[in-house]
Amino acid sequence: MPDLAALTALGLRWDAYGQAGLTGPLLRLADDLDHAFQQLAAQWQAVEERPPATLPASALTGHLRAFPHQATFAIGLEPTDTNLGEFADGPVVGPAGSVVLTRTGPVTTVLTPAACFHVYAQRRGTQLTEAAYVTTRTTCFRREQHYEPLRRQWNFSMREIVCLGTSDETTSFLAEARAQTDDFARRIGLPLAWAPATDPFFRPHRQPGFLLQRVQPVKHEAMYGSLALASANRHHDHFGSTFDINRAGVPVSTACVAFGLERWLYAVVDRHGTDPGAWPEIALPAEVVTA
């Protein structure tokens, strides 16, 4: 289990607020891993989309009600000269490091909680004629009670592959994506085991979503020991309905597989040690990519 000093020597720049900067060997490893996940996504000819940093709060009402403890919002000062002047003439930052805010403007956006939300929001009100596969990577924000370098962060990099299709198409996609994830993990020497999981709902027993996840195994996580490196999620027509994305007159089904990049960094170092020369080749061989 690599400690903070060992990870720092490999290029981790851990931050007091639960975020990671990267340089050196860990940065190269992160880029190699993301490239390998893009190679996996290419099996479905998934289209790459780079989303903006935030989502409109109005598109996430249900999510915010279910996960209010995890949300990070973007906020600015009310942009009147008087208000800005009061701010600038004040202490700006107080003794405990907190900003001494004056009046703030309305909060209309949420820092991205999950990469795939952009894929659905982007397609609001559209009609699909065939299955769509999309891959995307973004910085995701989730507040937690405590943070651990690379294992549990306030914000982290999430790579996702998303399928929007029929129920059968999403079922096939998930089965194949799980098998491909297993193959890749085996290739780089990481033992993974899939297990059913539930999302960390606020007041879980009052949440219909949590009850559904308990009854139906809609979420599975790829566990490296106690650490989930990836998740495979079946949303049925939840996002198709919420975002009015239809095909042949009915809401599409969606599914996604999500990779938490920093956790893969942790797993590689934990498994293969702190000498980057001993780390496995990450890129997929050409015969796998074109299979």
Add this chain to the structure above:
Amino acid sequence: MPDLAALTALGLRWDAYGQAGLTGPLLRLADDLDHAFQQLAAQWQAVEERPPATLPASALTGHLRAFPHQATFAIGLEPTDTNLGEFADGPVVGPAGSVVLTRTGPVTTVLTPAACFHVYAQRRGTQLTEAAYVTTRTTCFRREQHYEPLRRQWNFSMREIVCLGTSDETTSFLAEARAQTDDFARRIGLPLAWAPATDPFFRPHRQPGFLLQRVQPVKHEAMYGSLALASANRHHDHFGSTFDINRAGVPVSTACVAFGLERWLYAVVDRHGTDPGAWPEIALPAEVVTA
């Protein structure tokens, strides 16, 4: 001048809050441009650093006082069950799309206003023994009164090359970086002209920083028509002193060149048209990179 429809056809996903998502030809062009800037950075063997999303407010007191109108802060709900329950049981989002916040926690972090701030914050209290060159890219947030796709955004991608050294070293770096930027722009057919500039201070005539910028040409912008595609900035020992970064017993001087990636996208389309087949080769030829 490409309009929003033309840019959308090329892969721009413009957002009501002043942000850009990218896919298709514009995403590939953005990656190619960033790679070319990394090739420029390699002329100084600049080390790549990928910073976290936010900076501690306590490290930016002076900046926040000078640019309070541009700041975006990260904020969360006060994480008590009672408060989260009040939020979740409330409307969550009001009719105008604004979040109906209950009590919020302290604001301690600022969404990155400029990529190079991380480079200095990362080196706080350190001693350098020779010039250091760093390159970094991050999403930067700056509120404006209005936004225009790719030209003026709430948040955007900034690639920087930073020199921390003696006054002479930063002078040589800036001269060389400006010449390299000119060469690159000429190679891809973009006419650029450098012009002295000032930062958009709040209440400029009361800001020592603004007065300094008027007296001494510390900031120059590479203008494509009326659009600044890059800036070259001499900070003297401002950041060396602020962040206690020293060399041979005195605060280091710093300088940076910054590229606004979305603006380069705009300039390429404006200059070369909406057919990606007519866009220039972006990658630098090997003989330039190894020069």
